[in-house]
Amino acid sequence: MKFMLLISELIIPLSFVGIIGYGYIKKVNVYEEFIEGAKDGFKTVIGIMPTLIGLMVGVGMLRASGFLDLLANFLSPLTDLISFPKEAVALTLMRLVSSSASTGLLIDIFKTYGPDSFIGRFVSIMMSCTETILYTMSVYFMSVKITKTKYTLAGALISNFAGIIAALWITRALFG
Numbered sequence: 001m002k003f004m005l006l007i008s009e010l011i012i013p014l015s016f017v018g019i020i021g022y023g024y025i026k027k028v029n030v031y032e033e034f035i036e037g038a039k040d041g042f043k044t045v046i047g048i049m050p051t052l053i054g055l056m057v058g059v060g061m062l063r064a065s066g067f068l069d070l071l072a073n074f075l076s077p078l079t080d081l082i083s084f085p086k087e088a089v090a091l092t093l094m095r096l097v098s099s100s101a102s103t104g105l106l107i108d109i110f111k112t113y114g115p116d117s118f119i120g121r122f123v124s125i126m127m128s129c130t131e132t133i134l135y136t137m138s139v140y141f142m143s144v145k146i147t148k149t150k151y152t153l154a155g156a157l158i159s160n161f162a163g164i165i166a167a168l169w170i171t172r173a174l175f176g
Contacts, residue, residue, distance in 0.1 A: 044143045051138045059094065059101040068093065084168065085119045087112075088126065092164060096157075099132045122171040129163030131156070 023030035062068055068090035072079075076086045087109060095102040106123055113119045133156040141149055 048139050048142050051142055055098060055135055055138065059098045062094070063101060063104075085122060087119055088123050091123055092126070092130075095127065095130050095132060096160065097132060097134045099135065102127065102132070118171065118175060121175050122167060125171055126164055126167035129167045130160045131163075133157065133160055 020030055023033070071093070072086050072089035075089055078084075079086045079089060091102055091105040091109065094105055106127060109123050110120055115121070115124065133153070137149055137152060137156065141147075141152075
């Protein structure tokens with residue numbers, strides 16, 4: 001265990017020194033390459049900014065309007081049938097779109113039910129088993145101008161669904 005802690009403390013400094021050393025050996029001006037990469041990254045951020053703003057506004061409208069609660073109540077017969085916590089429906093849907101919004105919903109669940117409750121443990125595990133698919137796809141695919149995304153979206157949604165089922169199963173298996 002101490003060895004793992006030592007590695008975790010040294011990994012970033014060793015990576016930093018390794019990159020600089022490799023650049024020195026290959027006779028590459030590491031600083032200039034870093035600056036050039038930072039410029040490209042900034043151009044990418046400017047290019048995807050409208051998409052990010054649109055996602056943030058949409059998520060804010062969904063949360064403020066109460067639509068997520070309405071949807072959770074509408075889906076409650078189905079969620080009750082499969083013993084899926086109704087309180088996690090909004091978080092499950094929001095997780096597809098926005099990490100920050102889903103983290104806000106996660107904190108709300110923790111405040112209401114506690115992090116050590118069944119639902120608190122379930123949503124914690126679920127957050128680790130899922131990804132913000134729509135955000136990730138829109139940001140990364142837009143930055144490299146990929147337009148044909150139907151297979152990626154289908155695969156990502158299936159993977160996310162599997163992550164949610166796995167989180168529910170793991171939570172039940174470990175915590176009852």
